[in-house]
Amino acid sequence: MASEGSGGVSLRLGLREQMRALPDEAFTRLxxxxxxxxxxxxxxxxxxxxxxxxxQLTRRGLDEVARALAGVAAERGLTIGGGRGHRxxxxxxxxxxxMGSYPHLDTYAALARDVLRVRLRFxxxxxSARSDRLSAMHRRLVAEYGDVFDGLRFSLTPYTLGWTGRGRGFDRAVFVADLAHALRTYRPLLDRLGHGPATAAVELRFAPLVGVTDVVASEIDGRHVLRAGPHLLIGAPGRPGPPLT
Ligand code: SF4
Structure with a gap:
C-alpha cells in the first residue's frame, strides 16, 4: 500500500493551522x-x-481543504454557513x-454531504458535451447526489465566448447544443426541485431592449405624431391624441 508521505501530512496540518487563525464568522458566514x-x-x-x-483544485486538494475546514469548525462547535440569513x-x-466545468464536482458534492454537512447551490x-468525462460526472451528480443541491440555475447569456463566436473554435450553434445537452442531463433534477427562481431555473441574461431617448410629440395634418429616435408613430385619421403640452 502506498504511504501518504510527509508532504500530505504537512499540507493537512498547514491548512488546519491557517484555518485556526480565522474568526468564527469565516465558518458560520461562509x-x-x-x-x-x-x-x-x-x-x-x-x-x-x-x-x-x-x-482548479485537484481532487485531493479539494478533499484536504474540505476536511481541514470541517475539522476546525467541529473543534469550535460551528456550523458551516449556518449563520447567514440568505440560504x-x-x-x-x-x-x-x-462550476459546470469543474471535473471533481461529484467529489465536492460528496464532501458537502458527508464532511461539510451543507447543501450546494448549482x-x-x-x-462541453464533447467532454465525455464531464458529461459522465454530471450524470453521476444527477443520479447520486441530487439531494445535495438546494437549487439549480442555468444561465443563458449572450456574453460568453461560445455565444459570441469570438475566437477560434467557438460557435454559437455548438454552444446552444451544449446547453440543450446540459438541460437534458439535469431534467430529472430540475423537475424534482420544482421550477422557480429559487429552486430550478434557466435565467435569461440578455440586455433589455430598452433605449433612453427624448420623445417628441406633435400634430401634423390633424394626426398625432410621436417620434422617438429612429421610430415614428402616426395616429389614425380622426383620432387625435391627448392635448400637446
Ligand atoms: S460570468 Fe461568465 S466568465 Fe464570469 S465566471 Fe461566470 S460564466 Fe465564467
Whole structure:
C-alpha cells in the first residue's frame, strides 16, 4: 500500500493551522467556496474576460481543504454557513469560475454531504458535451447526489465566448447544443426541485431592449405624431391624441 508521505501530512496540518487563525464568522458566514478560479467562458462583462488562466483544485486538494475546514469548525462547535440569513447551510461553489466545468464536482458534492454537512447551490452556463468525462460526472451528480443541491440555475447569456463566436473554435450553434445537452442531463433534477427562481431555473441574461431617448410629440395634418429616435408613430385619421403640452 502506498504511504501518504510527509508532504500530505504537512499540507493537512498547514491548512488546519491557517484555518485556526480565522474568526468564527469565516465558518458560520461562509457562502462562496470555489474549487477553481478563472473561467473558460470569458463573458464580456466578467473579470474573467481578461484572461485564459484557470486554476482548479485537484481532487485531493479539494478533499484536504474540505476536511481541514470541517475539522476546525467541529473543534469550535460551528456550523458551516449556518449563520447567514440568505440560504443558511448552503454553499455556492462559484465566484469567478463556472462550476459546470469543474471535473471533481461529484467529489465536492460528496464532501458537502458527508464532511461539510451543507447543501450546494448549482449555477452554470453549461459545459462541453464533447467532454465525455464531464458529461459522465454530471450524470453521476444527477443520479447520486441530487439531494445535495438546494437549487439549480442555468444561465443563458449572450456574453460568453461560445455565444459570441469570438475566437477560434467557438460557435454559437455548438454552444446552444451544449446547453440543450446540459438541460437534458439535469431534467430529472430540475423537475424534482420544482421550477422557480429559487429552486430550478434557466435565467435569461440578455440586455433589455430598452433605449433612453427624448420623445417628441406633435400634430401634423390633424394626426398625432410621436417620434422617438429612429421610430415614428402616426395616429389614425380622426383620432387625435391627448392635448400637446
Ligand atoms: S460564466 Fe461566470 S465566471 Fe465564467 S466568465 Fe461568465 S460570468 Fe464570469
Amino acid at each position: 457562502q462562496f467556496l470555489s474549487p477553481a478560479t478563472g473561467c473558460f467562458n470569458q463573458c464580456a462583462m466578467c473579470s474573467q474576460a481578461a484572461g485564459r488562466d484557470v486554476w 443558511p447551510g448552503v454553499l455556492f461553489p462559484y465566484l469567478d469560475n463556472d 449555477c452554470t452556463v453549461g459545459w
